[in-house]
Amino acid sequence: MSEILVKAIDVTKRYANFTALDRVNLEIRKGEVCCIIGPSGSGKSTFLRCINMLERIDGGAIWVGGELLGYRRQGDELHELRDAEIARQRRHTGMVFQRFNLFPHLTALENVTEGPIHVLKEDRKAAVAHARDLLARVGLADKMDHYPSELSGGQQQRVAIARAMGMRPDLILFDEPTSALDPELVSEVLDVMKDLAESGMTMVVVTHEMGFARGVADTVAFMESGRIEEIGPAEKVLSNPDSARCAAFVRAVHK
Amino acid sequence: MSEDIYRTSHLKLRPRRHWGRMVAAGIVLLLLAALVRAFATGKIEWSYVGEFLFAPAILEGLVNTILMTFSAMLIGIVLGVLFAIMRISENPVLSWIATGYVWIFRGAPALLQLLLWFNLALVFPKIGIPGLMEWRTVDVMTPFVAAMLALGIQQGAYTSEVVRGGLLSVDSGQYEAARAIGMGQLMMLRRIVLPQAMRVILPPIGNEVIGMVKITSLASVIQYSEILHNAQIVYYANTRVLELLLVASFWYLAVVSILSVLQMYVERHFARGTKRPKATG
C-alpha cells in the first residue's frame, strides 16, 4: 500500500454555535481518488476548505504530505504559522471550485502560468511550455489566448483544472466541479478528471455524480451533519452501505 | 373580412412631428444666442484674451497647476490605496486608523486644510527627527509643499473610499482562487484583486483628478503661483479682470479635456477580458 498523503484527525469546525464539522477523521493515500457525497449542508465544502486552509479549524489536526497544516512543532509546543508559511503549505494542494473562479483579466494560458511564474518563481519559458502542455491535455490547445468570458462553462472548468495542475500539486481538491455546468458540458469535465485520476493524481472530489464516483473513485465517504457517517470502497458504499441514511441518500440521488 | 386591411404598401407615410422637441430646442437656442451676444457686445476686450493666453506668467501658472494636480493626486492615490487596504484588513487597529483618517480629512474643507498646513510653523516651529535632523518649519512648508500635502492628504480620504469600493466589488472567489495557488496577501492584491478592482475604481478616480485640477486654484490663497493666482496678479496690474479670468477658464477647460481623453485610454487598458468595454450600447 502506498504512503498516506492526507490525514485528518478529529477535525472540528464551528460557526458561532453551529458545528459544521464534528470530529471528522479521514485518511487518503497517494494516488487515491476519494469522493465525498452527502446531503446539502452536511459539511462537504467546509471540510475541503479546511484541507486547503481556506477555513481555520477549531479542533483536531490535518496533515498533508506529513506536514501539520497551520502549525510548526517545536519540542512540545505548536507554533501557529505566519501567513507566508501558510501560503507556502497551500502550494502542495490544488483546488477546483464549483464556480471556476478563473482570473477574468488573464487569458487561459496566463491563468495557468500565473502561479508557476509568480508564486513558484519558475522560469517563464518553462512555465509557458508546461501550461501549453496542460491546456492541450484538457483539450483546449486552440483556446489558450481566450479570456474566461470567451469560454463556455465546461471550458472554463477545464482551464481551472489545468491551473491547479500548473502548480504541480501532490493533491487536488474538487468542490462540486460540475454542479454549475449545463448538463451537456458535464461529461467533458468528468473525462478530464478521469484522465487525471488515471495518471495517478491524488484527488478528493465532492460530487453528486454517482456514475463518476462508481467508475473512478477508490473510496467514497458519505457525510451527514458534519460527520463522516460511512466510508469505504466505492462499490461497497454506493451499492451496499451499512448506514441506512447512506442507503437512502444514494437511492434518492439515483432517482 | 377582406384581406385589404393588411395591405399597407400603397399608403403614404407621414412621419410624426415632434412639436415639443422643436419648441424646447428653439427656446434654448434663443437663450444661447442672447448669451453669446451679451459676451460679444459686453465690455470684454477679446484682443486681451488672445494676448494673455500665452503670456509667460499665465503659462508658468499653467505648469504649476499641472504640477500640483499631478503631485497631490499621486499622494492621494498612494494614500487612498494604502488606507483602503488597511480598512479591509483583519487587523482591527489598522482598520480603525483608516476609518479615522477618512473621518477627519473628509470632515474639514480643503481650504481650511490648506491654511492649517501652511501655518504649521505656528505650532511646530521645528520639524524632523529630534536629535538627528531638524528643519525650521517655515523653510520646509513652502506654498508648494503645504498645498501638496493638504490637497493630497484630503484627496487620499476620498480616494480610499473609491478604492475600497473597488476592492469590495471583486468576487470573494477571486481571493480564494488566489490563495489556493499559494499567493500571499500582497501578491494577491497586486496581481489579482487590484487589476480587477481598477475597472470599478477608474471612472470615479478620473472624476477626482478633474476635480483636483480645479481645487488646486484654492492654493492661490497661500501664495502658490498656480494659474488663477497668476491671472489675478496680472489683472491687479492691468485691471482686465474678466479677460484674464477667461484666459484661466480656457486653460482649465483645455487641461480637463486632455485628461478626459487620457481617462478613456486608461479605462480601455483595464477592460482586459471583459466583454463590454462600455456599460451601455
Ligand SMILES: Nc1ncnc2c1ncn2[C@@H]1O[C@H](COP(=O)(O)OP(=O)(O)OP(=O)(O)O)[C@@H](O)[C@H]1O
Ligand atoms: N461562513 C459560514 N458561516 C456560518 N455558517 C456556515 C458558513 N459556511 C458554511 N456554514 C454552514 O455550515 C454547514 C456546512 O456547509 P457546507 O458548505 O460545508 O455544506 P455542503 O455539504 O458543502 O453543502 P452543499 O452540498 O450545499 O454545497 C451548512 O449548514 C452551512 O450553513
Ligand SMILES: [Mg+2]
Ligand atoms: Mg458545498
